[in-house]
Amino acid sequence: MENKNKFWKGALVGALLTTLAGLVIVGMSLGIFLIGRAAMDGGGQTAESGRAQNQEGSLDLKRISEKIQTIQGVIDKYFLFDEDKTKVEDWIYKGMLYGLEDPYTVYYNAEEYNKLMEDTSGEYCGIGVMVSQSAETGVITVTKVFEGTPGAEAGMLPGDIIYKVGDEEVTGMDLELVVKDHIKGEEGTTVIVTVLRQETGEYVDMKMQRRQITVPTVEHKMLENKVGYISVSQFDTVTAGQFKEAIADLEKQGMEKMIVDLRNNPGGVVDAVVSMVDYILPDDLIIEGDPDLVRTKKDKTLLLYMADKNGEGEQYYSSDGHKVDVPMAVLVNGQSASASEVFSGALKAYDKAELVGTKTFGKGIVQTLFPLDQGTAIKMTVAHYYTPSGLDLHGKGLEPDVEVELNEELKTKIKIEPEEDNQLQEAIKALNES
Numbered sequence: 001m002e003n004k005n006k007f008w009k010g011a012l013v014g015a016l017l018t019t020l021a022g023l024v025i026v027g028m029s030l031g032i033f034l035i036g037r038a039a040m041d042g043g044g045q046t047a048e049s050g051r052a053q054n055q056e057g058s059l060d061l062k063r064i065s066e067k068i069q070t071i072q073g074v075i076d077k078y079f080l081f082d083e084d085k086t087k088v089e090d091w092i093y094k095g096m097l098y099g100l101e102d103p104y105t106v107y108y109n110a111e112e113y114n115k116l117m118e119d120t121s122g123e124y125c126g127i128g129v130m131v132s133q134s135a136e137t138g139v140i141t142v143t144k145v146f147e148g149t150p151g152a153e154a155g156m157l158p159g160d161i162i163y164k165v166g167d168e169e170v171t172g173m174d175l176e177l178v179v180k181d182h183i184k185g186e187e188g189t190t191v192i193v194t195v196l197r198q199e200t201g202e203y204v205d206m207k208m209q210r211r212q213i214t215v216p217t218v219e220h221k222m223l224e225n226k227v228g229y230i231s232v233s234q235f236d237t238v239t240a241g242q243f244k245e246a247i248a249d250l251e252k253q254g255m256e257k258m259i260v261d262l263r264n265n266p267g268g269v270v271d272a273v274v275s276m277v278d279y280i281l282p283d284d285l286i287i288e289g290d291p292d293l294v295r296t297k298k299d300k301t302l303l304l305y306m307a308d309k310n311g312e313g314e315q316y317y318s319s320d321g322h323k324v325d326v327p328m329a330v331l332v333n334g335q336s337a338s339a340s341e342v343f344s345g346a347l348k349a350y351d352k353a354e355l356v357g358t359k360t361f362g363k364g365i366v367q368t369l370f371p372l373d374q375g376t377a378i379k380m381t382v383a384h385y386y387t388p389s390g391l392d393l394h395g396k397g398l399e400p401d402v403e404v405e406l407n408e409e410l411k412t413k414i415k416i417e418p419e420e421d422n423q424l425q426e427a428i429k430a431l432n433e434s
Contacts, residue, residue, distance in 0.1 A: 068092070093376075102381050103135045104367050106174060110375030115180040125187040125210040127151040130233070130264060131162060131175070132335050138172030142195070143264045143335050144233075145414045146215050150208035157412045160195035163203065185210045199412070218242035220250060223418060227428055228255035228326075235268030235339040240275035247279070247324060257431045258324065259424070260343070261331040263357060267338025270304075274316045277303050277346045282323040285350050287389055301388075303346050306366055308383040327434045328353040329427040332400060337361035344398055345387030354434065355400040356427040364394030402430050 075083060086109075093107040108116060128149020133140050140162040145152050162170060165182040185191060193206050217239040220230045228250035232239065250258070267273075278301075285301040306313030330344050330353050341360050347353035366383040384392055391398075404426045410416050418424055 093378075097378060097380075104365065105380045106378065108377045108379070112174075112177055112181075113371075113375060113377045116176055116377075125189075126179075126184045126213050127154075127156075127191065127193070127208050127210065128213045128215065129156055130266070131179075132266070133175040140170060140175060140178065146213070147415060149213055149215075150211060151206075152414055154193075154206040154208045155204070156193070156195065156206055157197070157414065159198055159412045160204075161198060162193060163196050164194040166192055187211055216242065218246050220246035222250060222253050222255065223259075223428070225428075225432075226254050226256040227431065228253075228258045229261065229418070229424075230258065231261040232265055232340075234265055235272040235276075235343075237269055237272060239268070240272045240279075243276050244279055255326060257327045257329075259329045259331060259427050259431070260353075261424070262336045262340040262344060263331050263333045263423070264335040265337070265340040266335065267340055267363070270316075270339065270342070273339040273342045274303055275320075277343055278318045278320050279322050280324045280328075280347065281318050281350060281352060283318045283321060285318070287349060301350070303388060304342050304385060305388075306383045306385045313383050313385075327431050329356050329431050330354070331423055331427055332357045332360050332398065333406070333423075334358055334361055334397075337363045341393055341398055342385065342387070345389075345391060345393065348398065348401075349387050349389040349391070354402060354427070354430045355398060356402040356404065356430055357400050357423050358403060358405060359399055360393070360397040362393055362395050362397035364392055402426055 090107070090109045097105050097107050128146040129142050129151040130144035130146075131140050132143050142151075142156060142158055142160040142162065144158060145156050162178075164170060165178065168182065170178045170182065183191060183193070187210060189210050191208055191210055193208065195204050195206065196202075197204055215233065217233050217236050218230060219233075220228065223229050228247070230243065230246050230250070232243065247255075247258075281301050281303070283301055284299060287302075301318035303316045303318055305315040328347065330347060332340065332344055332355055336344065336357075337360065341363065344353075344355055344360065348355055364385055365381050366385055367379050368382045369377055369379050371377045384394060386392055404423050407420075407422050410420065410422070
């Protein structure tokens with residue numbers, strides 16, 4: 001009990017420092033957020049131009065600058081210890097963005113931004129687990145452990161809470177940087193991860209040796225009665241190609257029904273998910289009776305559209321001439337986020353698939369990286385995205401057509417066999433009844 005109290009006290013303190021919500025595969029392509037566009041806005045304005053353009057509700061930059069100078073004068077005269085001026089400056093910027101009260105908008109100093117932009121390309125030296133982070137508490141929880149990886153060999157289980165990496169408590173830290181800066185590392189090096197096992201309330205230290213991890217983003221097999229099953233762990237640059245190959249193989253085997261498993265899928269690259277939905281849907285679908293849809297191509301299937309603060313944004317349409325014409329179901333849960341919700345929302349909007357499982361995560365906003373001076377950057381929320389039916393799911397998620405919780409005893413298992421997977425069995429049942 002004392003250990004539990006200690007952890008949750010730390011968790012709440014971490015939440016006060018920063019609250020990040022998102023999902024990430026440890027060390028793999030960082031598909032936390034749906035990238036709608038890559039804006040490289042090198043512009044900015046000086047304090048003088050800021051004052052000249054000051055509008056109602058804008059910050060009074062002159063007053064703020066003067067106050068910062070006053071505080072710095074007090075620090076210089078009275079502060080007992082040495083001041084790390086670089087760190088103080090970083091936290092001025094971090095605090096400014098934290099004040100926007102958006103957990104996805106953050107400032108990266110040069111070291112953090114450099115780590116964030118390291119190429120991963122689907123391979124990495126890490127431990128082979130997937131994690132999520134709560135926006136309210138900053139707590140990082142393991143959602144999936146891949147077989148044959150250091151994490152699995154060390155005994156890590158879904159549901160474990162990552163408390164420390166090495167000697168550093170990570171609750172409330174930026175999830176992307178926890179992965180890049182603490183868990184990933186050079187091949188063959190050792191990392192110690194301390195987890196809180198929720199079932200027992202005990203802390204467990206797990207010593208693992210980092211190694212190259214290659215996890216396929218798409219896996220498939222044929223189930224009984226010609227039901228094709230495709231599991232997608234994330235939407236990476238290679239995922240669309242793997243997905244189409246999986247469908248082609250299942251069609252050769254005589255697939256009559258299809259299930260796409262997006263449980264615990266954190267999202268990823270927008271081009272990948274658009275290509276996958278385009279491959280499934282015909283090119284000429286419309287949604288009847290909705291005059292408010294932002295549609296510029298009347299003869300094309302709308303897959304996704306975005307809108308910034310001015311109501312403007314990109315639109316994505318079906319165009320490849322291909323379709324998959326079999327009854328479909330999509331498995332989802334509370335960790336199915338972002339691009340997973342784009343995929344599910346598009347099929348649901350056109351009544352092309354039954355959603356089975358539990359309500360999805362509810363991330364319907366787009367972030368863009370803006371590089372700044374001296375190797376720094378900010379990641380900022382710039383737009384909403386909408387399903388073809390005009391649904392803004394942010395903060396709400398998608399409700400399943402067939403709601404079913406995964407059996408409790410399965411939630412901590414690394415591998416679940418199809419015959420014991422009650423959510424999968426419900427999806428099969430829904431297809432048989434369709």
